[in-house]
Amino acid sequence: xxxxxxxxxxxxxxxxxxxxxxxxxxxxxxxxxxxxxxxxxxxxxxxxxxxxxxxxxxxxxxxxxxxxxxxxxxxxxxxxxxxxxxxxxxxxxxxxxxxxxxxxxxxx
Numbered sequence: 479x480x481x482x483x484x485x486x487x488x489x490x491x492x493x494x495x496x497x498x499x500x501x502x503x504x505x506x507x508x509x510x511x512x513x514x515x516x517x518x519x520x521x522x523x524x525x526x527x528x529x530x531x532x533x534x535x536x537x538x539x540x541x542x543x544x545x546x547x548x549x550x551x552x553x554x555x556x557x558x559x560x561x562x563x564x565x566x567x568x569x570x571x572x573x574x575x576x577x578x579x580x581x582x583x584x585x586x
Contacts, residue, residue: 494519498543
């Protein structure tokens with residue numbers, strides 16, 4: 479998670495990751511979709527690869543990149559812990575509000 483979070487902090491790297499999440503793309507195909515230089519895209523790809531977020535496959539002289547979503551498992555588990563705590567807190571507040579409202583309603 480320590481490598482994935484900073485790698486995804488940059489908007490261009492997040493966009494690259496999302497772009498290759500559904501299918502493989504060559505570096506040139508990725509670069510054409512951005513208004514930055516090819517060397518800059520290569521650096522972004524390198525950061526994502528170093529973080530384990532991109533898989534690389536060679537097809538002849540081309541390098542094809544795809545997202546490796548399994549690298550996000552640790553990050554997802556980290557975020558899910560906060561989500562679970564938040565939902566637990568929300569449930570406790572809702573139950574308390576319901577209980578208070580029930581006690582304040584007049585008896586029929």
